[in-house]
Amino acid sequence: MQSATTPIVNIAAYKFISFDDTQEKRAEFQAICKELDLKGTILLTPEGINLFLAGVRASVDRFLAWLRSDARFTDIEVKESYSDDQPFKRMLVKLKREIITMKMPLIQPEKGRAPAVDAKTLKRWLDAGVDDAGKPVVMMDTRNAFEVDVGTFDNTLDYRIKKFSEFPEVVAKHKDELADKTVVTFCTGGIRCEKAAIHMQNIGYESVYQLEGGILKYFEEVGGVHYTGSCFVFDYRTALNPELEPSGEIRCRNCDAVVKPSEQASPLFIYGKFCPRCAEG
Structure with a gap:
């Protein structure tokens, strides 16, 4: 098990490529991520793959080596950032129709x-x-x-x-x-x-x-x-600053709005209950 002080590597990657065996591959992705104690989300679609994962360096490197052993993903490019804590609570491998829904199938x-x-x-x-x-x-x-x-x-x-x-x-x-x-x-x-x-x-x-x-x-x-x-990200860090560090924004659990640090000081903000936007609305 990783310690609380172990730096976590966060990776984001995608590739548009014909991927017609997503159903069969899903179990393999689930198994390798469980073995390596990775958390995050992987989308497998007929038009390609999209992933956001986090774990210790050795586990991330082993996952990428495994992924790139598939000829379709040998050249997949990865963006990295770091955090002190694991930003995801669980590991999900999902099957979807599109990497990002546009509803225009002719765009490939x-x-x-x-x-x-x-x-x-x-x-x-x-x-x-x-x-x-x-x-x-x-x-x-x-x-x-x-x-x-x-x-x-x-x-x-x-x-x-x-x-x-x-x-x-x-x-x-x-x-x-x-x-x-x-x-x-x-x-x-x-x-x-x-x-x-x-x-x-x-x-x-x-x-x-x-x-x-x-x-x-x-x-x-x-x-x-x-x-x-900052840049909004879809994990528990909520947003990253230009240094790729968590910027302090959080999401309101009541209305799902992004709450800036200055708004968190308001008496209308109670963590886990409401924020100035939903309290006034």
Whole structure:
């Protein structure tokens, strides 16, 4: 058993790839994670894999070696962060239809991605305000509204969507006003903007990129420049700052809102019961 002082390695990874034996593989994933005392969530879908796992370094390394022994996942890229405690309470291996639900089956990143921009290049573009061709750069957040409220890039386009399946209709309405811009889509780790950028190309956006590795990779490589706030993550850390450390936000167990440290000092906040938002509402 790991001690309370053992640093925990948190990994996030995904890959769009044909994966037609998810049912058979589920038991293998469950077994290896149990053996290695890993916790988190793994999604197995016909279009690929998505995972968020945490455990001690040796266990994470053994899991990745096992995963990469499957030729389909040899080149899967992983983002890492660290915590003093295990951020997950249990281990789940789920079967789903899509890695991220968009309800547009013709969008298949495995068959070809939209152009991607890496973190260092994006920082350079944002420093200058234009891309290498001299076109104005606009950031577009593809995440849900409550995630955006925790933190996002400065001056980003935020369409206040409640679920990703709303994105195609919303983004189509704004195509004309972005005709002379270079649009960079982004999300937490890169999954949503994989599909978002392809869809935008399909409906006629001429200059659209996806941020390679999402916000977490941007934090890892260049820090928080041009970004305000933290990045919401779907585990018990709630949000990470640009140093990839827990930023102090928590989720209200009553209304599910993200409660910032300043709000936690309010008399209207009682941990586990209510927060200023639901207490007043």
